[in-house]
Amino acid sequence: MIRLAIIGAGLMGEDHAKIVAEDLPGATLQVVCDMSGERAAMVAERYGAESVATDAEATIRRDDVDAVVIASPDFTHAPLTMACIAAGKRVLCEKPLSQSPAECEAVMKAEQAAGARFVMLGFMRRYDQSYVEMRRALVEGKIGRPLMMHNFHRNVETPATDFTGAMAITNSAPHEFDVVRHVLGTEFISVTAHQPRRSDDRVAPVVMVLETGDGQLVTIEINNNADYGYDVRAELVGEAGSIAMNNVAYTRTDMKLAASTSYDADWRGRYHEAYVRQNRDFLRFAETGHFPEIASDSWDGYCATVVAEAGAAALSAGRKQPVTMMDKPEFYQGHKGVAA
Numbered sequence: 001m002i003r004l005a006i007i008g009a010g011l012m013g014e015d016h017a018k019i020v021a022e023d024l025p026g027a028t029l030q031v032v033c034d035m036s037g038e039r040a041a042m043v044a045e046r047y048g049a050e051s052v053a054t055d056a057e058a059t060i061r062r063d064d065v066d067a068v069v070i071a072s073p074d075f076t077h078a079p080l081t082m083a084c085i086a087a088g089k090r091v092l093c094e095k096p097l098s099q100s101p102a103e104c105e106a107v108m109k110a111e112q113a114a115g116a117r118f119v120m121l122g123f124m125r126r127y128d129q130s131y132v133e134m135r136r137a138l139v140e141g142k143i144g145r146p147l148m149m150h151n152f153h154r155n156v157e158t159p160a161t162d163f164t165g166a167m168a169i170t171n172s173a174p175h176e177f178d179v180v181r182h183v184l185g186t187e188f189i190s191v192t193a194h195q196p197r198r199s200d201d202r203v204a205p206v207v208m209v210l211e212t213g214d215g216q217l218v219t220i221e222i223n224n225n226a227d228y229g230y231d232v233r234a235e236l237v238g239e240a241g242s243i244a245m246n247n248v249a250y251t252r253t254d255m256k257l258a259a260s261t262s263y264d265a266d267w268r269g270r271y272h273e274a275y276v277r278q279n280r281d282f283l284r285f286a287e288t289g290h291f292p293e294i295a296s297d298s299w300d301g302y303c304a305t306v307v308a309e310a311g312a313a314a315l316s317a318g319r320k321q322p323v324t325m326m327d328k329p330e331f332y333q334g335h336k337g338v339a340a
């Protein structure tokens with residue numbers, strides 16, 4: 001039985017606690033840690049955790065904790081991930097690894113110095129069945145050589161009033177950056193970013209066009225104020241065919257000469273299955289030390305952050321920016337694969 005600690009018991013941390021309690025046979029919820037003791041106690045009580053804590057670093061070091069899920073705010077991810085590596089505990093860290101490429105490099109260095117894989121990143125889209133099928137089609141050569149991938153990421157409204165176009169690129173788009181790299185199996189080499197004008201003061205959509213090292217074009221629309229619902233779409237276009245993601249809805253209502261399906265208000269329902277699959281893979285990783293075939297690692301976290309930084313620079317400069325990455329360390333080679 002793997003004894004898990006969850007650090008950060010907000011929206012995502014509570015979701016992870018629920019998955020551990022309901023969908024992860026083989027794991028126990030040992031500690032729920034949040035800097036708000038009240039919040040930690042509430043989530044611990046709801047999902048039957050053994051204990052609660054408010055100090056993240058001390059929680060990571062506890063003898064009765066085998067592995068850690070980090071779901072606290074972005075700026076805590078890199079330092080807490082490094083604390084997990086130092087304590088010899090495998091960690092599932094929510095995205096992003098850091099907003100700074102230099103900090104991502106520091107995590108990679110610490111992991112390489114430890115000489116083993118410790119870090120899995122919460123880019124769970126890789127586990128969503130639609131992307132699994134797109135990647136499998138490419139690997140099996142079904143739609144020929146990939147030419148383009150179009151992506152739409154729409155939220156009901158911005159999480160904060162001071163949300164900006166740059167934040168759409170650095171906070172929302174990294175899921176697309178990661179899953180497109182994963183599906184296409186290549187790296188981005190340049191990015192341009194554009195915005196239409198809205199009639200009010202809410203942040204307008206951002207549209208990016210990215211080139212890959214293999215000569216593909218990728219479009220990513222991030223519309224954080226789409227108003228109508230949470231909606232993620234993608235279409236992968238190959239030379240011999242194309243694969244589009246369907247809207248996931250279990251029912252359709254037929255009424256008054258019209259048919260309708262509904263949208264979720266946020267990502268949690270849409271990606272529930274992906275989170276469960278991801279967390280099961282993390283549990284196997286914690287048990288065996290074998291890094292899961294399709295999971296995102298520290299290198300992938302670094303890449304997403306480098307692309308995000310170049311995208312934000314492209315938006316502010318109004319021109320194409322190169323995406324410049326370090327060479328991939330030997331340590332991170334060779335774990336790409338297709339989910340069963």
Ligand SMILES: NC(=O)c1ccc[n+]([C@@H]2O[C@H](COP(=O)([O-])OP(=O)(O)OC[C@H]3O[C@@H](n4cnc5c(N)ncnc54)[C@H](O)[C@@H]3O)[C@@H](O)[C@H]2O)c1
Binds near residue numbers: 010
């Ligand atoms: N994978 C995904 O799809 C996805 C979706 C949403 C959010 N996220 C990521 O999850 C993380 C958390 O997001 P959220 O929406 O749950 O935020 P949130 O604000 O709802 O929750 C964060 C919690 O962390 C606690 N906290 C802050 N600093 C802490 C510390 N040092 N130690 C312990 N607890 C601390 C806060 O008290 C809060 O309860 C973010 O990094 C976000 O990017 C990922």
